[in-house]
Amino acid sequence: MRIPVPHWPSVAGRARADAGPLLLAAVVVAAITLLAGAVPPLLTATADAAVREAVRGNGGDLQVHSRMEADDGPNGSRLRHPRLAEDVDDFRARATEELGPGLRAVLRPPVASVISPTLKITDGSVLRTFQLAYVARDGGPAVTWVAGGPPRPTASETASVPYGAPPWVVQAGLSEAAAAALQVRPGARIPLADDQGNVKDVQVSGIFRPQDKADPAWRPLPALLNPVTAANGTRFAGLLSRESLPDARLAFGQDELRRTVRFTPDPDRLTWAMVPPVAARVVALKAASGSSAARDGSLKWETRLDGVLRTVSAQVEAAFAQASLLVVTLLAVAVLVLLLAADLLVRRRARALAAARQRGMSLPVIGGELLLESAVTALLAAAAGLGLARAVAPGVSWEWIAPVVVTAVAAGPAFGTLTAARATRDRRVPANRSARRWMRDTVRLRRAALELGVLVAAAGALVALYQRGIGGGVLAASAPALCALAGALLLAKALPLALRVALGRLLRSRRPLAVFGAARAAATSARLLPLLVLVTSVALTSYALIFAATMSHGPALAAVGQGTAAGPLATGLLRLAWVSAVTLPVLGLLGLALGTAAGAPERWQTLTRLRTLGLRPREARWVAAGELLPPVLLAAVGGPLLGALLAHLTFGSLSLHLLTGAAPAPAAPWWGLGLVAGVFLAAVAVVVPVESALRRRRRLSEVLRAGDN
Template identity: 30%
Template sequence: MRTAWRVARADLWPLLVTMLVVALTVGITVAVPTQLSARADSAVRSAVAQADPPADLVVTSTYGPGNSDASADASDTTASVDDAARAMVTAMPASLRPVLGPPTAAASSTELGVSTARLPAGGVLWMTYLWAGREPAVRWVSGVAPGRPGTDGAVQLALSEAVARSLGVSAGDTFEAIKPDRSAVPVLISGVFDAVDPDDPVWVARPEVLEPTVGGPRAAPTTLVAGLLSAASLPAARAALEADGVTRTFRFPVDPRALDYGHSEALVRQLAAIEASPEVLRAPAPAPRVTTQLDALLLQARARVAATWSQATVLLTGLASGALLVLLVAADLLARRRSEALRTVRARGATLLGIAGRAGAEAAVVVGLGAAAGVLLGLAVAPGPVSWLPVVVLVVVGVLAPPAFAAATAARAEARRVSTDRHQRRLARRVRTVRRVAFEVALVVLAVVALAALRRRGVVSTSGADLVLAAAPVLVAAAGALLLWRAVPPLLGVAQRAARRSRRAGPLLAVARARATSAAPPFVALVVVVTLAALCGTFAGTARAGQSAGSWDAVGADALVRTASPDAALAGAAHSLAAADDVEAAAVGRVQPRAQLFGVPGTDEVRVLAVDPVTYGRLLAATPFGTAPELVELADASRQATTRATPGPLPALVARALLGTKPSLRWGDATIDLAPVGRVPDLPAAQPDGAPAAATVVVDRAALTAVVTAVAAARAVRTGTTAVRPDQAVADPDTVWLVGAGATAAARAAAAGTGWDVLPRAQWLADHRSDPLVDGLLRLVGLVAAACAGLAVVVVVLDAAASAPGRGRALSTARVLGLRRRGAARIAAGEQLPPTLLAALGGTLLGVLLAGAIVAPLALRLVTGQSGDPRLVLPWWAAIPIVLLAVTVLVVVAAESAARRRESLGQVLRTR
């Protein structure tokens, strides 16, 4: 034990470096999966919480014909609504109960027309019965709760104060509600109420009960109101609106806090089964229907999580591989430092197995302590289940590498018989060369195949079958390192020939030392870890720049104003916004995400962008999309179509695939012919929610209105129907784009009190960057880049330490012969800098090229939010490893020079 401790203490710092590398690598590989799992859970919850409309589970059912009785009492409502909701709660599968909250039920009429003295233009009315474990709590301002109909048969209805005020009615008043078949339903206002708790979830099913809303275009708004039925008055409403005039809706809200990624797959299957078989919930007949977008949201979230796991697996595989190479270099260093002792022990009769056993015992202690510390560190940072596979691999390699190198070093001490036959010696050299070349060729082929498979398939999961694909970057880096290593001897030979022409001995000594001390394992390890660091740095820079480009791709301007439906008032607002302070340009248009296209095989739907080409062109010129001469061509071609009175084609800018075709576009109830006059310029290729947009067709909004009106007029003449009115909204705008420093403030001021939606580009960018998966992945990229840079420094230090004894003897001898101390430092730097800089430069270049090759298969667009693959961006910090390694070499040289100052002449001249 004491002997082992003395041997370990003599080489304590390489052992501590090994322990540190193992601890940090194990800590990262333990903590990262747990952190990613937590962020996957957050991503699933966030996707559901931010869903609009909400991801509730909704069960709908009509009453059916012949099931209504105007004289029925409240027990009929209790049985058909309240008890039905309770029965579905009981029948709900156990896997869904923790996810779904208590149900709310509503029995609502179809849309009914209503017209009063206060509302002569008419509005839309819903009669609604609401229940959430009980009927909603209200305070009666006047009148009483609705009851069973009187002798006149009028349906009794209660109104909130706001609704009663908007209709101009009060308790005791009557009016007629018009059904879709134009028949009338008498309605009696039994009372006016205030909600005890307006935030009670019971009102969510029909918020118009508390406050009237306005729908439709701003030029012709429609007032939407709802009245409250009681359990006693619902049967009469059902009888008056039979057969399908009242629909029961049971809404089960989803609790995002109860969701997690691990159980989401089972939830998707369960939801699909319920949607296919609503009878499982004992939903009331006839023909109940279950709908929810929770399953679609979970599938989308799972796809994003799977892509993130794939990207993280590539990064972690690279980090673990780099750490394994560093462990091999450290094991090689220990064997080289102990070479004399190992050869002596072997010469005295020790077996190779015994030498390997002692080295293995030492390695087991060192690596075991490092792994234990790493696991504890990882659990302290991110408590949770541990993925033991990378830990086991690191421990096995860390324990087996030192014995293997020690045994190989000791074996080289044995005297070997060398054949005197020149042919036999040549044959032996050929065998060694063939083995080496075969290994290198096999590695290159494996790297090429793995990279080709990765580019073709992409890394889609973290299963064991995909680990080869995840390791493709490491394999490419290793193959490139070996090829680069083969260029080192020729380069050193060129440098040596140049140094021979120098009048000074320093350059020649430096090159000679470099040729004598260069070793393949440290060089290959250095190239690999620098490649991974450059790859991560390039990924980070590309993602950062891509996120900014993604914000332009999704929003299309500095601020976006949208309406739920086309509104002619947006045109005037856009004119005012263009004159606002710090607004460079503003454009208004109509965006139709999905419009039917005919006449082009393979393209059934397009996105139609109806704008003023000149104004929109000025806006594009102020964005990264740049000027668009095609819009000027469209404006010129559309000038005649804007005054068209007879049917004719509509000039349009189309995608390249549509040029030379004769497509037709469905717009509303009219089909118009398109006349492609050019190609669509660079435009936002994503929708504001980040989903890729369909192929885009750009048309002049005024020309579109004229052409559609002419087609409709011709059809009216041909069929004898009513023609389209000139003031009818054909291409009213629904979007305003703003560019400029004051765009966001101006847009919010214009949208105040209108119900328009404002989306600033800066907000989109901030929300996307704060996404749990995106933020977590970019943090991991930075962590792996820093870790690989640190491993590169460790490799340089270990390589320098391995050659330090020989370098010290050579430089000390040279100093005895007259070499100055400064000259010795220069020789040491000249020995170590060229191979290090060659590895750093080669690794950086290889990392950048590798990043460009795998940006698409790694689906980096999911990180940037772009509709397509991001453009590769090389940030300045990708060169940090080069500078860092150069500084490391200079620090090592300075440390060695300082250590040699204490050497005496006797020590240098002593026979060793």
């Protein structure tokens, strides 16, 4: 079997002759590839920023607690534990190891602390409280002692304290601000007592100045640096050292001091892709956490991080799904426009393809030549679009560009091969009337089956959206686009009926121009694809405008009601909605131009013949406008209404409340919908004079001699 070899001069000649439609299709492919390739990486970058903002704004520190081991000694006494600080270090290491490598990678170095209960300063002045605290992390906190020195042990390392003994002396350091507010110097005693009136004996060992006030080691108790004024009084704190921590243990009850290790998430290390494993690990730690009453040293984990990540995950997933919905609307209209461009290209080449087939060129060769041409054009355009996407986005995505590229590559060759095959088929028309009726009914049934399939797909997508929500996958995200296509199909079926009724009434009138225009419109109303492009593009433009108007207050509501994380997401989604609202009508106008160009030869041949019967050029333009206006008028009126209907049907399942803080009702920007309708109606007033000017140079004799060809 011989491999079909393209006839290269024919390929090059067809490409030169039809450079305009090919370039137009290439521009559509490049533009949609740019959007479809750039949107997912931009959404991922926005999701990363949202995760970081949520963690930064809502905290989510991990804290792990553990009771200290009992220090009971012989004969009803308590023993001083000189290596208590080392036990705290071991506890911090054990907690760090239990995190696991994935969670540990997104956390800052841990800070261990031992903080005493709140004590009252009993000097008879205004309400003031005091706490003792030991804080430690790797390499900090570093302080400079400006007076006195660090706390020292107040007894031998292995002292024994009987129960009921006088208050145990504890040394602690004060910050410069705390010492000035309390008016104490090194060696002074701070009069303290707990809630039960038990006196505590704390001696000031020295006054320190922190070398780095931003050191995370100060976060467990900010009062260590400066007195904190609150509604219940002023809070002070004293700094314990490794040497004085065992004394603090003896100064309080066995269960009054508890070891705590705090892990603070590092937002800069978090990305959206890391959220699922990190959240799962946090949940596992909390599930395996020991009881707060346990005395076996088991770890008790406390954190809000899993809740923060769960909330932001729901917001990000909703934003991704809503963005997918908008991208699908762009893809749907772009595919229809590419099909219309392929149809126009084949109409222009119909005679050449028929002639090539009649000269003996095989269908595989014809299809191969057309496929080569479309593949080169589409792939180069897609490469250009991806290159632009890479320039404006942090990466490119391939998942959404396939429908556009496949349509651009396959539609033209498929239509062209089918046209060439029909030009030479020897199928005869049967003489039997019933046989001819059967053939017509078969064609109608096939078309009805295709139309019914579109309606069923739209209904299935709408049901999937209702049942699964916006996160129900591609089918649910396709609900607005498929429903708009189904609505356009129903309107397209109603247009011929309305035109036939209007033509019947106009035939009884005395307005010949209106009759000619209605007759031409009724004759061309059977062309389904141009009308689908018009109505679908206007309907989805209206849908995008309503979506943008509804989301316009989303960032403010999200920032107030749910923190700032939903705001970056809502803002990015709003930008995508406006991009869609601008791109969709451009595609629709392009479809109008393509549909007009496809019917232009037949339309102006008819008008030229009417000119030989006395029709003036201005009247010919009015007849042309009468032919083009009904489908555009149907799109301008029916499209916004269909878009508003789709918004009311689908907005309840889009989870908009996750980004706006409330369940918003669809807000219809009627000025925008009216502007879109006006632009499409004005386009007819532009297209008709342009067509007339382009064909003005053709003489009547040339048109008449050309005949139907």
